[in-house]
Amino acid sequence: MTDFKSFYDKLRASVKENLPKTELDERKAEQFYILCDCLIEQNKKINLTAITDIDSIIVKHIVDSVAVIDYIPENSRVIDVGCGGGFPTLPIAIMRADVHITALDSTAKKLNFVECCSQKCGLSNVETLNIRAEEASKLEQYRESYDIAVSRAVARLNILSELCIPFVKIGGEMLALKGNSSKEEFEEAKNAFFKLGASKTELILYSVKFGQESLERGIVRTKKTASTSAKYPRQFSKIKKAPL
Ligand code: SAM
Numbered sequence: 289m290t291d292f293k294s295f296y297d298k299l300r301a302s303v304k305e306n307l308p309k310t311e312l313d314e315r316k317a318e319q320f321y322i323l324c325d326c327l328i329e330q331n332k333k334i335n336l337t338a339i340t341d342i343d344s345i346i347v348k349h350i351v352d353s354v355a356v357i358d359y360i361p362e363n364s365r366v367i368d369v370g371c372g373g374g375f376p377t378l379p380i381a382i383m384r385a386d387v388h389i390t391a392l393d394s395t396a397k398k399l400n401f402v403e404c405c406s407q408k409c410g411l412s413n414v415e416t417l418n419i420r421a422e423e424a425s426k427l428e429q430y431r432e433s434y435d436i437a438v439s440r441a442v443a444r445l446n447i448l449s450e451l452c453i454p455f456v457k458i459g460g461e462m463l464a465l466k467g468n469s470s471k472e473e474f475e476e477a478k479n480a481f482f483k484l485g486a487s488k489t490e491l492i493l494y495s496v497k498f499g500q501e502s503l504e505r506g507i508v509r510t511k512k513t514a515s516t517s518a519k520y521p522r523q524f525s526k527i528k529k530a531p532l
Pocket of ligand 1: 369370372374375376392393394395398419420421422439440441442451524
């Protein structure tokens with residue numbers, strides 16, 4: 289692991305270039321440093337990520353996740369569906385002490401990492417939930433009870449929508465972080481948004497600089513305007529076989 293000063297310089301430069309309105313102070317940079325250290329160390333024992341060098345972690349995990357924070361209203365209750373090794377959960381929790389985030393994943397060992405890393409970073413706004421998304425959102429305590437559902441790298445948007453939108457309150461939003469297939473996935477998922485009760489939708493396209501490369505990114509915003517029918521979500525085999 290690189291020393292803190294060179295980490296902070298690299299992180300600050302990437303945030304300035306890619307997210308110029310975002311303020312990053314030294315305390316937050318320290319928390320990101322601890323997160324990277326935990327991720328690199330734990331990844332030697334359990335498979336959390338294929339991205340392991342510090343420059344790539346800064347851009348492809350941290351900056352990529354922080355890009356969503358401007359779309360999360362103050363004091364929101366957020367759920368991250370399929371958080372894996374904690375993205376975007378941990379960057380959101382570091383940057384936004386006002387939000388409370390539930391990190392959901394079906395794999396317990398990944399959530400153990402998220403819990404351990406949250407503790408080491410001194411975060412008190414993260415909780416974990418070990419269950420499949422399509423089972424959790426059938427339960428009264430989770431269904432339509434979040435202001436925001438975020439998700440990254442879990443499934444194609446027409447499938448992901450059925451996993452995320454049932455968690456969202458009317459008036460809340462799903463924010464899906466997508467890569468270079470955003471436009472195509474957005475068009476393909478319009479029927480799913482409508483059927484799940486999210487009729488106001490928007491695709492925000494932007495790019496993230498990584499050295500000489502420009503990585504195409506998209507944030508899909510879907511606002512929930514009606515309650516989701518009790519028939520959704522279906523069993524995962526059905527969602528996958530016949531996406532809405
Ligand atoms: N969001 C993280 C990221 O961007 O680095 C992790 C992405 S990883 C490729 C996908 C994660 O979604 C895995 O940890 C997997 O266990 C979880 N997952 C996939 N389908 C799920 C479901 N139906 N319910 C809960 N978790 C799910």
